[in-house]
Amino acid sequence: MYSNIMDLGEKIALLAGAAKYDASCASSGSSGRGTGFGLAEPAGICHSWTEDGRCVSLLKVLYSNSCRFDCAYCVNRASADTRRTSFTVDELVELTCQFYRRNYIEGLFLSSGIFADPDIVMEKLIETAKKLRTEAGYGGYIHLKIIPGTGEKLIRRAGLWADRLSANIELPTDRSLQALAPQKSGKVILGAMEEVAETEAQFEKDRRQIRFLPQGKTSVPVFAPAGQSTQLIVGASEEDDRQIISLSGALYRKFSLRRVYYSAFIPPGLPGRGGIPDPRLPDIPGPPLVREHRLYQADWLLRFYHFRPEEILDQSAPFLDPHLDPKTAWALKNLGQFPLEINTVDYEALLRVPGIGAKSARRILEVRRSRTLSFDSLRRLGVVLKRAKYFITLSGSSMDRPDDPRRIRRFLSDSDGAGLQLPLFEF
Numbered sequence: 176m177y178s179n180i181m182d183l184g185e186k187i188a189l190l191a192g193a194a195k196y197d198a199s200c201a202s203s204g205s206s207g208r209g210t211g212f213g214l215a216e217p218a219g220i221c222h223s224w225t226e227d228g229r230c231v232s233l234l235k236v237l238y239s240n241s242c243r244f245d246c247a248y249c250v251n252r253a254s255a256d257t258r259r260t261s262f263t264v265d266e267l268v269e270l271t272c273q274f275y276r277r278n279y280i281e282g283l284f285l286s287s288g289i290f291a292d293p294d295i296v297m298e299k300l301i302e303t304a305k306k307l308r309t310e311a312g313y314g315g316y317i318h319l320k321i322i323p324g325t326g327e328k329l330i331r332r333a334g335l336w337a338d339r340l341s342a343n344i345e346l347p348t349d350r351s352l353q354a355l356a357p358q359k360s361g362k363v364i365l366g367a368m369e370e371v372a373e374t375e376a377q378f379e380k381d382r383r384q385i386r387f388l389p390q391g392k393t394s395v396p397v398f399a400p401a402g403q404s405t406q407l408i409v410g411a412s413e414e415d416d417r418q419i420i421s422l423s424g425a426l427y428r429k430f431s432l433r434r435v436y437y438s439a440f441i442p443p444g445l446p447g448r449g450g451i452p453d454p455r456l457p458d459i460p461g462p463p464l465v466r467e468h469r470l471y472q473a474d475w476l477l478r479f480y481h482f483r484p485e486e487i488l489d490q491s492a493p494f495l496d497p498h499l500d501p502k503t504a505w506a507l508k509n510l511g512q513f514p515l516e517i518n519t520v521d522y523e524a525l526l527r528v529p530g531i532g533a534k535s536a537r538r539i540l541e542v543r544r545s546r547t548l549s550f551d552s553l554r555r556l557g558v559v560l561k562r563a564k565y566f567i568t569l570s571g572s573s574m575d576r577p578d579d580p581r582r583i584r585r586f587l588s589d590s591d592g593a594g595l596q597l598p599l600f601e602f
């Protein structure tokens with residue numbers, strides 16, 4: 176009995192460690208806080224944010240770290256010299272329930288290496304989720320990874336038990352997939368996303384129709400109510416930010432994705448990363464974290480500020496500015512469209528002003544109905560005047576508007592070039 180517990184502990188350490196590089200559930204990466212009591216990461220607990228900004232803890236593990244595929248960027252690839260193990264369905268169900276009952280976690284993120292035919296692997300993930308729901312009475316959040324190559328039927332079944340599904344696109348082009356993950360195919364991955372999107376739409380349609388039936392006659396099961404997400408690795412292949420943002424824009428449009436997660440490529444061999452370098456990978460000193468952060472900000476422009484990918488980057492400037500957030504960079508490139516008169520412009524125009532977020536734009540419209548706004552009232556409404564003041568007027572007067580865009584750029588640049596302290600919201 177005791178040795179079984181020890182075995183399970185080892186499995187958790189191994190299979191949680193092997194899962195931590197998947198960003199598609201937005202792990203906060205709870206590492207690096209010293210050693211000792213209370214560390215969450217070795218037990219596979221990570222933090223993730225819901226759509227409304229709430230932080231939730233997830234048990235993030237692989238079913239198995241054995242894999243037939245040989246993706247160059249992955250610590251679990253077939254050619255990696257690493258210890259292999261797998262959970263059983265019952266072990267995972269028991270573990271999730273125990274962690275959940277003790278309030279360690281609010282949900283499960285379950286992925287797996289491809290240790291057998293993709294359908295067989297996917298069956299294991301589905302069986303775990305189904306057993307949690309039907310036998311263990313588990314009502315927490317479940318995020319299941321769609322194993323590349325899974326058939327349509329199984330994708331549809333997975334969505335009946337999971338809150339969220341994700342198929343990782345991993346790299347922005349087929350060419351890069353061929354070079355770094357030769358067993359994967361963009362067509363197959365996009366096909367899985369399409370299947371999820373179509374099934375979601377079908378269930379939604381059925382649910383709308385069912386509203387007109389007599390009450391209690393029948394019901395439509397829910398399919399992946401938290402939608403689907405994906406992960407893109409940044410910096411392992413040669414594509415520029417323009418290609419990445421265009422791809423994200425297309426994925427949001429075509430497959431109604433809830434989120435694209437960007438994961439800075441961590442070169443193997445770095446402390447804490449493990450794995451040996453692979454000649455297929457670029458030799459970079461460290462993960463491109465600034466680039467990852469700027470891509471998240473650009474992604475925010477797509478999802479909440481109604482920018483089109485081609486407005487953010489074009490062929491003449493295919494990379495995001497490391498020193499400026501992308502909204503400010505866009506505003507400086509389009510200075511002719513400013514200043515905007517805050518007391519009269521519409522919502523869409525307000526969203527284009529650096530320092531005005533969706534929430535403050537809505538508040539401006541609301542307050543403006545009853546009174547004329549002042550700079551002080553803008554501050555109270557949550558506008559970051561430090562950024563906005565160069566782009567706005569209030570009843571014709573401006574707070575500060577240097578004629579030279581280079582001066583504005585200097586004032587708004589992140590001096591260290593990182594910008595990592597900038598909030599992701601309301602920029």
Ligand code: SF4
Pocket residue numbers: 242243244245246249250251252253287288289356
């Ligand atoms: S399929 Fe590729 S990324 Fe996924 S576990 Fe296997 S080697 Fe890693």
